[in-house]
Amino acid sequence: MSVNQKLLDIQQELKAPKNQFNSFGNYHYRSCEDILEGLKPLLKKNKATLIITDELVLIGQRYYIKATARLIDAETGDFIETTAYAREEEQKKGMDGSQITGASSSYARKYALNGLFAIDDTNDSDVTNTGENKSNENKTSSKQQTKNTANEMKCSKCGVEITQAVKTYSEKFYGKPLCQNCQKTEKKQGQ
Numbered sequence: 001m002s003v004n005q006k007l008l009d010i011q012q013e014l015k016a017p018k019n020q021f022n023s024f025g026n027y028h029y030r031s032c033e034d035i036l037e038g039l040k041p042l043l044k045k046n047k048a049t050l051i052i053t054d055e056l057v058l059i060g061q062r063y064y065i066k067a068t069a070r071l072i073d074a075e076t077g078d079f080i081e082t083t084a085y086a087r088e089e090e091q092k093k094g095m096d097g098s099q100i101t102g103a104s105s106s107y108a109r110k111y112a113l114n115g116l117f118a119i120d121d122t123n124d125s126d127v128t129n130t131g132e133n134k135s136n137e138n139k140t141s142s143k144q145q146t147k148n149t150a151n152e153m154k155c156s157k158c159g160v161e162i163t164q165a166v167k168t169y170s171e172k173f174y175g176k177p178l179c180q181n182c183q184k185t186e187k188k189q190g191q
Helices: 003-013 032-045 097-117 138-151 164-174 178-188
Strands: 020-022 027-029 049-057 064-072 079-087
Touching: 003 064, 003 079, 020 097, 027 079, 032 049, 032 097, 032 164, 049 097, 049 164, 064 097, 064 178, 079 097, 079 164, 164 178
Parallel strands: none
Antiparallel strands: 020 027, 049 064, 064 079
């Protein structure tokens, strides 16, 4: 079985429920740890391993955490990987520098896992949370906002879905939402 087939099988079987709850924003979400908990038995079943790495990169004047999620076929060594970026906040109330980096790392890792394992987070708080308590009226508008946001989370060139971190990065450097492949193409054309 190829690494692509193993990835497909894992994507189809993976259950990663939103087990976490944010009482301040009144929403459920899934953490990186929730995703990993769902993945471990599937990795064993499919004879695959997962390695997630972080790298601090300076882009312009800001630091980003670049996370790479790599699925490796334990039988052949073949692999598939995705990367995702999360920007470090310069300051965040109540957090020191290491906590800010850790939070950015968690987001970047989660986005990389979402991309690799086709986990849809369009209803997650990272995309839709406005920080307000929701009345019945707000729930309706929130659903509409989610649909609009989901439409905006696509590459403007090829239409592939992208994460918020990729969208933010590409808009900053290319002026439009682009997937990582189209960013590479734009970069080559610009040289």
